Amino acid sequence: MMNANAINQLFxxxxxSSDLDEYEIDDFLSEDAAKLTDHxxxxxxxxxxxxxNEGQDLSQVAHDFILTCNGHGAGFWDGDYNExxxxxxxxxPYGTFDPYVTDDNKLGISGV
Numbered sequence: 001m002m003n004a005n006a007i008n009q010l011f012x013x014x015x016x017s018s019d020l021d022e023y024e025i026d027d028f029l030s031e032d033a034a035k036l037t038d039h040x041x042x043x044x045x046x047x048x049x050x051x052x053n054e055g056q057d058l059s060q061v062a063h064d065f066i067l068t069c070n071g072h073g074a075g076f077w078d079g080d081y082n083e084x085x086x087x088x089x090x091x092x093p094y095g096t097f098d099p100y101v102t103d104d105n106k107l108g109i110s111g112v
Contacts, residue, residue, distance in 0.1 A: 002041060002044060002058065003058060005058070005059045006040075006058035006061065007037055007040070007062070008025055009059040009060075009062040009063050010036055010037065010040055010065070010066055011025040011033065012025065012063075013062065013066040014036075014107075014109070015099070015107075017066065017067065017072055018098070018099050020099060020101075023101075023107055027106055027107045028099075028107045028108075028109065029102070029106050029108050029109075032107075032108050033109075036112050039094050039097075039112065040062060040065055043065060043090070043091070043094060044058075044061070046090070047087065047090055050083055050087065051087070053083075054081050054082060054083065054087075056079075056080070056081065064076045064079055064081075065094075066097065068088050068091045069091050069094050069095065069097055070096050070097060070098070071096065075088060075091075095111045096110075097109050097112060098110045098111055
């Protein structure tokens with residue numbers, strides 16, 4: 001079941017993996033944050049049985065979703081997943097999510 005910790009992990013992973021440590025979750029543009037959240041919820045809903053059978057914490061799944069989608073060389077395929085390669089393939093339709101700093105010093109997300 002989806003939880004706030006998993007959603008927060010999406011944004012924490014984007015910040016961490018993009019060297020934007022001076023920013024916080026609340027710095028994301030709300031419309032971009034909502035779109036990324038919807039993408040992750042869609043991914044989970046479409047693959048819930050597979051994901052739930054893996055027995056991973058949903059926050060870890062969110063972390064690996066971002067790393068896999070963004071091609072960071074880590075993610076589902078190299079984690080503790082029996083079906084990591086399949087989950088990696090299932091991420092491909094979502095593309096990449098690249099945070100950027102706006103003129104107002106907020107964080108946008110290209111690819112949402």
